[in-house]
């Protein structure tokens with residue numbers, strides 16, 4: 001792939017840069033309550049929307065900017081480089097919206113897409129269950145048809161932003177007689193009903209980003225089935241592919257920013273001539289460059305096939321390895337008191353522990369790369 005930008009792409013990047021520099025909300029103020037932190041991100045998404053930058057890659061007919069893949073990648077790079085916060089409705093913008101655009105009916109697109117862009121309706125992803133994470137197809141949450149509705153009972157876990165969400169991308173079992181992948185259906189479940197209880201789970205960082213969902217005979221109208229009854233596995237894969245493929249561009253820039261902060265830390269500590277420290281910095285820089293180039297390579301694949309492919313799994317796996325190595329390095333540099341000291345580095349180190357689990361564990365991603373990218377034989 002030729003990585004030289006065309007004049008139009010350069011003009012697009014300049015436009016993004018100019019807009020961000022005029023509209024950047026600044027660093028999130030320190031000491032905000034969790035509610036105010038959330039409001040900060042909602043306000044930022046509204047601003048992005050007003051500027052025409054929410055749903056950059058979505059088609060214009062659905063309220064997006066209709067940006068090409070390269071333009072979307074440039075946008076994500078520039079946004080990350082500016083250190084702007086992420087938009088509040090990130091799961092819907094990056095995963096739910098593209099899934100609906102691919103598999104939803106025109107009525108569903110008309111109803112659900114606009115309030116995603118404006119952050120009026122936040123979405124969460126109800127896939128994982130206490131006994132079904134990597135082996136998602138084994139999930140037990142059940143949906144039974146009752147007139148024009150489906151009645152859903154079960155439990156979900158690790159549901160990010162469920163405490164803010166109006167809609168849940170819910171995968172449930174609608175047929176237990178057929179092979180496990182074939183008996184699933186993808187729904188949009190209204191979270192605002194008594195029958196859905198959301199309980200926050202506090203993480204090692206101290207934040208409560210995700211939740212448990214207890215669902216006891218919740219109702220979902222038939223019109224909220226996405227992609228047809230029994231097709232839930234295929235629709236869920238679209239969501240997961242979008243999750244993994246969309247990540248790489250912003251994340252590789254965030255890695256470089258963190259690396260820059262680490263180099264400042266090394267200098268502060270007078271360790272810049274230490275050969276072992278220099279070796280680790282060199283290694284981490286090389287790895288993050290490889291990740292950047294692989295992200296562009298993945299983009300070429302999408303341009304050829306029109307779909308995010310299994311290569312997205314490689315980027316997600318590689319990023320979690322590098323981010324964990326980088327944040328562990330900051331702890332080594334800061335010495336034995338580091339874990340007990342409240343600092344951005346400590347937060348990043350603790351948050352990075354989840355990187356090799358969220359969005360697919362590293363072991364599962366390695367299996368995908370082995371089987372579907374390298375063509376190695378299946379284990380099972």
Ligand SMILES: Cc1cc2nc3c(=O)[nH]c(=O)nc-3n(C[C@H](O)[C@H](O)[C@H](O)COP(=O)(O)OP(=O)(O)OC[C@H]3O[C@@H](n4cnc5c(N)ncnc54)[C@H](O)[C@@H]3O)c2cc1C
Nearest residue numbers: 125126127128132133134158159160354357358359361363
């Ligand atoms: C921060 C965070 C946010 C999340 N947000 C959401 C969300 O919004 N919505 C949602 O639905 N889920 C979410 N998850 C859940 C996440 O998708 C699951 O944790 C993940 O898929 C792993 O499932 P599990 O936790 O059940 O682990 P398990 O699947 O039980 O895995 C346990 C261990 O066994 C290994 N393993 C399992 N199967 C195999 C295999 N076949 N080969 C080799 N090794 C294997 C795994 O790699 C892992 O190390 C989130 C998780 C985190 C950490």
